[in-house]
Amino acid sequence: MTSRSPARIVLGENNVWALSLAEAGDGRGWLLIDAGVEVAEGDAWTLAVAQAAAHGFAPEQVRAVIVTHEHIDHAALAFQWAAAGARIVVGRAGIEAVAAGLGGLQAQRALRLAEYERHGCPPEVVERLAAWRGARGGTWEPCPADAIDAAEEHETWALADGRTLRLVAAPGHTPGNLVAWCQEDGALFSGDTLLPTTIPTPGLHFPGAVSGNPTASRWPSLPPFLRSVEAVAVLRPRTVYPGHGEVMPDPAVYLDRWRTHHARRARQVHRHLAGHGASTAFEVARALFPRLPAERLGQAMTEIIGHFDVLLEAGEAEPIERAGEPLRLALRHPGEGGPR
Numbered sequence: 001m002t003s004r005s006p007a008r009i010v011l012g013e014n015n016v017w018a019l020s021l022a023e024a025g026d027g028r029g030w031l032l033i034d035a036g037v038e039v040a041e042g043d044a045w046t047l048a049v050a051q052a053a054a055h056g057f058a059p060e061q062v063r064a065v066i067v068t069h070e071h072i073d074h075a076a077l078a079f080q081w082a083a084a085g086a087r088i089v090v091g092r093a094g095i096e097a098v099a100a101g102l103g104g105l106q107a108q109r110a111l112r113l114a115e116y117e118r119h120g121c122p123p124e125v126v127e128r129l130a131a132w133r134g135a136r137g138g139t140w141e142p143c144p145a146d147a148i149d150a151a152e153e154h155e156t157w158a159l160a161d162g163r164t165l166r167l168v169a170a171p172g173h174t175p176g177n178l179v180a181w182c183q184e185d186g187a188l189f190s191g192d193t194l195l196p197t198t199i200p201t202p203g204l205h206f207p208g209a210v211s212g213n214p215t216a217s218r219w220p221s222l223p224p225f226l227r228s229v230e231a232v233a234v235l236r237p238r239t240v241y242p243g244h245g246e247v248m249p250d251p252a253v254y255l256d257r258w259r260t261h262h263a264r265r266a267r268q269v270h271r272h273l274a275g276h277g278a279s280t281a282f283e284v285a286r287a288l289f290p291r292l293p294a295e296r297l298g299q300a301m302t303e304i305i306g307h308f309d310v311l312l313e314a315g316e317a318e319p320i321e322r323a324g325e326p327l328r329l330a331l332r333h334p335g336e337g338g339p340r
């Protein structure tokens with residue numbers, strides 16, 4: 001079994017991984033993991049095409065682009081690869097967002113800010129979150145819907161070196177999140193499910209908003225995210241090729257880091273609720289991160305809301321929501337030990 005490293009196209013902080021496919025006779029011998037994004041350094045498409053040429057292929061030779069998840073930094077250039085004839089492969093729950101582009105992101109934005117408010121975030125902090133540049137997004141052209149295939153239609157790909165790449169649904173970082181996996185040598189293309197320098201956020205997702213429902217409810221993301229990471233751990237990956245940053249040669253280290261992080265956060269949230277009684281996610285976030293600047297509280301709250309979701313799903317807590325008041329979470333049995 002020969003295996004080789006994938007070619008890498010770097011656009012800003014983002015990786016596009018390129019794999020050579022077993023010949024199918026159509027001249028389209030390349031498969032990409034993620035599509036890339038607009039960058040500050042210049043025209044992203046020109047940069048992507050130049051790097052592809054250095055690896056020995058042109059956009060017209062790309063048979064498919066697997067979009068690991070429906071976020072701007074992984075999907076924004078999908079329309080360009082599609083225009084060159086590639087199929088765009090997306091987890092079913094992410095298809096609408098990739099077809100909508102920036103419009104889908106903006107449709108969810110108001111709901112995301114309202115969700116912070118619902119969880120106790122004061123209006124002046126919500127305003128700071130709304131103004132934060134990272135929340136606004138950049139250029140994300142819609143990808144034509146007729147160029148998009150659901151990942152289920154392309155479960156496996158035969159690579160030129162004899163390996164088989166398998167797509168695995170790993171909902172969490174987004175509803176339609178995927179990872180791609182080569183059993184033969186333990187290579188995992190993780191998108192943002194595992195990252196080398198940060199613990200990826202569970203995010204606040206309102207998939208129904210993308211298709212025009214302004215009152216769409218939130219998709220609870222951390223419970224499936226925790227399960228997806230455990231499912232990835234069971235694969236025992238030997239090398240992880242992430243959506244951002246450098247190759248991760250020792251995945252067990254990052255899996256441990258993920259588990260330690262969320263086990264600790266679960267304990268902190270449980271302890272706060274046990275000690276203070278019913279609390280909002282904002283109150284918990286403020287208690288855990290007293291010095292965090294307002295514009296970074298969104299990230300912290302997103303994680304606390306995620307742990308509220310875990311407690312709710314496990315039946316260990318109940319929501320208390322009264323008219324005109326933010327949502328509070330109360331433990332059902334505050335005297336009991338909680339997570340270890």
Ligand SMILES: [Zn+2]
Binds near residue numbers: 071073074192243244
């Ligand atoms: Zn990303």
